[in-house]
Amino acid sequence: MKTNTIKMAAILLASTALxxxxxxxxxxxxxxxxxxxxxxxxxxxxxAGAGQIVPGSQEDFLxxxxxxxxxxxxxxxxxxxxxxxxxxxxxxxxxxxRYPNTRIxxxxxxxxxxxxxxxxALGERRANSAKNxxxxxxVDASRxxxxxxxxxxxxxxxxxxxxWAQNRRAVTVTVQ
Amino acid sequence: xxxxxxxxxxxxxxxxxVGSHSVMAQTPPPAPDTDEPxxxxxxxxxxxxxxxxxxxxxxxxxxxxxxxxxxxxxxxxVISSDLRASGVFxxxxxxxxxxxxxPEVTAPQFDYWKGRTVEQLVQGFVRVGGDGNLxxxxxxxxxxxxxxxxxxxxxxxxxxxxxxxxxxxxAIYAKLTGELPFFDSRIAYIxxxxxxxxxxxxxxxxxxxxxxxxxxxxGQSTALTPRFSPNYKSILYLSYVDGNPRIYVYDIDxxxxxxxxxxxxxxxxxRWSPDGQTILYSMAVAGNTDIxxxxxxxxxxxxxxxxxxxxxxxxxxxPDGRQIVFESDRSGSQQIYVMNADGSNxxxxxxxxxxxxxxxxxxxxxLIAYTRIAGDFRVGTMRPDGSxxxxxxxxxxxxxxxxxxxxxxxxxxxxxxxxxKTSIWQVDLTGSNxxxxxxxxxxxxxxxxxxxx
Numbered sequence: 001m002k003t004n005t006i007k008m009a010a011i012l013l014a015s016t017a018l019x020x021x022x023x024x025x026x027x028x029x030x031x032x033x034x035x036x037x038x039x040x041x042x043x044x045x046x047x048a049g050a051g052q053i054v055p056g057s058q059e060d061f062l063x064x065x066x067x068x069x070x071x072x073x074x075x076x077x078x079x080x081x082x083x084x085x086x087x088x089x090x091x092x093x094x095x096x097x098r099y100p101n102t103r104i105x106x107x108x109x110x111x112x113x114x115x116x117x118x119x120x121a122l123g124e125r126r127a128n129s130a131k132n133x134x135x136x137x138x139v140d141a142s143r144x145x146x147x148x149x150x151x152x153x154x155x156x157x158x159x160x161x162x163x164w165a166q167n168r169r170a171v172t173v174t175v176q
Numbered sequence: 177x178x179x180x181x182x183x184x185x186x187x188x189x190x191x192x193x194v195g196s197h198s199v200m201a202q203t204p205p206p207a208p209d210t211d212e213p214x215x216x217x218x219x220x221x222x223x224x225x226x227x228x229x230x231x232x233x234x235x236x237x238x239x240x241x242x243x244x245x246x247x248x249x250x251x252x253x254v255i256s257s258d259l260r261a262s263g264v265f266x267x268x269x270x271x272x273x274x275x276x277x278x279p280e281v282t283a284p285q286f287d288y289w290k291g292r293t294v295e296q297l298v299q300g301f302v303r304v305g306g307d308g309n310l311x312x313x314x315x316x317x318x319x320x321x322x323x324x325x326x327x328x329x330x331x332x333x334x335x336x337x338x339x340x341x342x343x344x345x346x347a348i349y350a351k352l353t354g355e356l357p358f359f360d361s362r363i364a365y366i367x368x369x370x371x372x373x374x375x376x377x378x379x380x381x382x383x384x385x386x387x388x389x390x391x392x393x394x395g396q397s398t399a400l401t402p403r404f405s406p407n408y409k410s411i412l413y414l415s416y417v418d419g420n421p422r423i424y425v426y427d428i429d430x431x432x433x434x435x436x437x438x439x440x441x442x443x444x445x446x447r448w449s450p451d452g453q454t455i456l457y458s459m460a461v462a463g464n465t466d467i468x469x470x471x472x473x474x475x476x477x478x479x480x481x482x483x484x485x486x487x488x489x490x491x492x493x494x495p496d497g498r499q500i501v502f503e504s505d506r507s508g509s510q511q512i513y514v515m516n517a518d519g520s521n522x523x524x525x526x527x528x529x530x531x532x533x534x535x536x537x538x539x540x541x542x543l544i545a546y547t548r549i550a551g552d553f554r555v556g557t558m559r560p561d562g563s564x565x566x567x568x569x570x571x572x573x574x575x576x577x578x579x580x581x582x583x584x585x586x587x588x589x590x591x592x593x594x595x596x597k598t599s600i601w602q603v604d605l606t607g608s609n610x611x612x613x614x615x616x617x618x619x620x621x622x623x624x625x626x627x628x629x
Contacts, residue, residue: 077509079463112596115533115547115575116400116621117445117458118503118510120421121465121487124442128463147420148442148460152398157372159593 056099058174065091071171072130076111076164079125081133089133092172096139103175106130108148109155111164116150123148130170145175224352227294228256230270231312232278237304241334244310248302251312254341255298255348258359258385262349262585263609268294281315286322294319298348302337310334314344316351326351338387339628346627356540356582359384362625363587364402364411365600367391368618372596377620379413379426384580384624386614392426401445404625405452405472412436412446412455423457425472437470437478445490448472450497450539458489467491467502469517481519492537492544493517494560501525501535501544501560512546514560525562534576539626540583543605547575547588555588557605568607576620581627587613589620 053059062070069092072085081089096102108127110119127146135141155171156163231248241247252270259265281299289297297317305311310332316325328347330340339360346357367380379392379399392411393399400421402413411426415433423443424433436455437443445458455472458465466482467489482488484506491502501514512526512535526532530550537544543557548567555577556567573591580586580602587602598620603610613619 077505112591113549113553113573115510115549115553117489118487118505118533120442120444121458121460121489124460124465125463125487128460132463146463150421152375152377152400154373154596157596159596 056102058176061092061095061172061174064095070173071169073165074126074168074170076113076168077122078168079122079129081129085130086133089130090137093134093137093139096134096143103143103145105145105147105173105175106134107153107171107173108146109153109167109169109171110151111167112151112154112159113164114151119150120148123150126168126170130172224264224295225266225268225293226256226259226296226298226348227273227289227292228252228259228267228269228298229273229276231300231302231314232276232281233302234278235303239304239308239310239334241337244302244304247310247334247337248300251300251302251337251341251344252298254338254385254387255314255345258342258345259348261385261611262359263604263611264349264353265296268292281313284317284319286317286319289319296325296348296352298344300344304334305331308334310337310340312337312340312344314340314347316348338383342384355584357627358580358582358585360628361581362404362408362628363600363613364404364413364623364625365589365615365619366399366402366621367615368598368620369395375596379411379415380615380619381411381428382615389616392428401621401623403446403448403623405448406450406626407452408625408628412448414444414446423455425455425474434474436472436474437468439478447490447492449493450495454493454497456491456493456500458491465489467500479519481515482522490534492535494537495539495541499537499560501537503533503535510549512544512558512562525560526558526565527562528565536577536579538579538583539581542583545577545579545586547577555586555603557586566607568603568605569601569610574601576622578622578624580624587622587624589622591620 053063069088072088106127108123110122127148131144131146134144154167156166230252233245233248236243236245249270256267256269260267276299281301284297284299297319300314303311312330315327318325326347328344330343332340342360346359350357361384362381363384364381367378368375370376376395377398378395379402382389397415397417400414402411404411409428412423414421415424421442421444423436423446425436426433441459441461443457443459447456453472454469456469458467464485465487466480468478468480470476470478486504486506488504491500493500498517499514500517501512503510504513510531510533511524512532513522513524515522530548533547533549535544535546544560545557548554548556553573553575554567555569555574556565558565571590572593574588577586577588585602585604587600589598589600591598598618600613600615600619600622601610602613
């Protein structure tokens with residue numbers, strides 16, 4: 001049962017990561033709408049009208065934490081949480097405090113300019129850095145799962161510094 | 177009975193009595209890197225001309241793999257293709273060469289072949305036995321000397337005719353270069369399709385020449401980093417099937433898989449020990465990755481080999497199983513380290529510029545292949561003490577070398593800048609004869625298995 005939930009969440013967050021795209025420290029545009037994902041089945045009331053966001057849902061989370069507030073970014077081969085990242089994670093923690101039964105998965109990612117196995121290890125480090133900070137400011141560790149995708153799921157698709165900067169990330173996704 | 181071993185013994189015997197004449201290159205090649213001239217014993221710059229006419233089918237008969245006359249031509253094609261792909265030979269035939277009569281197989285018309293500037297001649301026959309199996313005879317002649325160099329016989333079920341061809345090519349390659357064979361072997365890899373942001377990655381296997389390709393997983397969950405067991409019965413690989421990266425052992429015949437260790441932690445970078453009894457893997461606990469080993473039988477307890485608070489990952493056993501080469505960023509960046517198989521005596525061996533990753537110990541023990549990251553990613557080799565560093569490739573991103581079973585050829589995968597498309601390539605130890613391996617779709621994470629028995 002637990003496994004199923006996690007698996008479903010993993011599938012969901014895969015599509016979320018794709019759709020959300022384009023995250024970077026200096027935000028220039030909103031993430032595109034979650035069109036084409038299957039949020040409907042698990043996250044929103046099927047009777048709710050279009051554009052109506054259900055409190056506590058993934059969409060609500062994304063809206064409340066602000067533009068790209070679901071993710072923190074890292075320098076090459078680094079996994080430290082800097083002041084800007086702390087502010088981002090604090091907003092996430094505030095939202096999580098309002099929905100104490102909601103669990104999250106923190107995805108750790110690396111850019112394509114690393115070897116596969118090392119990037120899996122690096123993604124683990126980044127996801128755990130975010131998790132550790134969240135727990136240090138009061139989020140119960142039992143609510144947080146981590147998963148590393150290494151370089152397998154880029155958010156930005158270019159092969160340049162800008163794209164790599166966006167891909168070195170830890171993304172928080174709610175488990176609904 | 178299919179009996180490669182019987183025929184192998186026969187072949188060894190024949191080699192003993194017949195193979196007195198060696199045509200190995202007598203002079204060492206000019207080494208690009210003068211401090212290590214002993215690395216290359218054969219001269220790939222001087223190709224030898226080999227003719228491979230279609231094998232004769234004395235009494236053509238139908239088999240489940242086609243008529244034996246057609247098989248005679250196909251076997252010659254595979255032999256010719258193997259030898260050509262090795263980079264050591266120029267081959268002629270079977271296309272463009274005349275048909276051979278059965279008596280010629282044991283009594284070649286040397287003057288005719290001399291007239292075609294052929295140095296070596298491969299002839300043979302295919303016979304369908306009463307049991308339905310094929311007997312493939314394979315003869316190698318030195319045209320200049322006008323004598324037989326070696327002969328071999330293989331008895332195979334028709335569906336395995338390609339293996340007889342590979343065994344024949346292997347015997348010729350070994351005889352003429354003095355190196356160990358490698359054609360009759362298999363490769364596990366990851367077949368890739370789809371756009372860069374949503375890549376579908378499937379476990380797949382194929383022969384060393386790309387034939388007999390088979391997808392193992394359906395692509396619903398991402399598969400990565402496969403490794404054939406030394407006996408080819410199972411494959412270690414990483415799958416996200418339960419949502420998290422974990423290593424499974426896939427049993428090829430049974431079509432089932434199991435986790436290598438029951439743990440909620442992610443496991444990755446699997447490798448077999450040379451005897452297939454032990455599995456090496458990396459596991460992240462609370463974000464910190466270390467290297468572990470566990471018995472391959474599924475009942476053992478994991479043994480932790482590294483303890484540094486940095487990333488220790490990957491690892492590859494030396495052929496004698498006594499040492500492990502691995503990568504670690506404990507110095508501040510990815511570098512290559514060697515330790516004893518029990519984790520003791522860990523020491524850094526890479527000190528060049530840039531980062532070093534994915535070390536892989538050669539089955540010949542003499543070298544370690546790796547990915548060097550200094551701007552671009554290139555595949556290189558160094559001795560186990562870190563000396564004699566040599567880069568073999570030069571591209572935007574070449575990664576994850578794997579050794580041919582004879583330790584003379586290296587496969588790796590190449591990622592294209594921008595598109596992220598991947599392809600499998602191989603290169604020999606001199607850095608020459610680089611070529612792409614044919615795969616039905618994009619390919620990455622190649623893993624070369626041993627020569628089949």
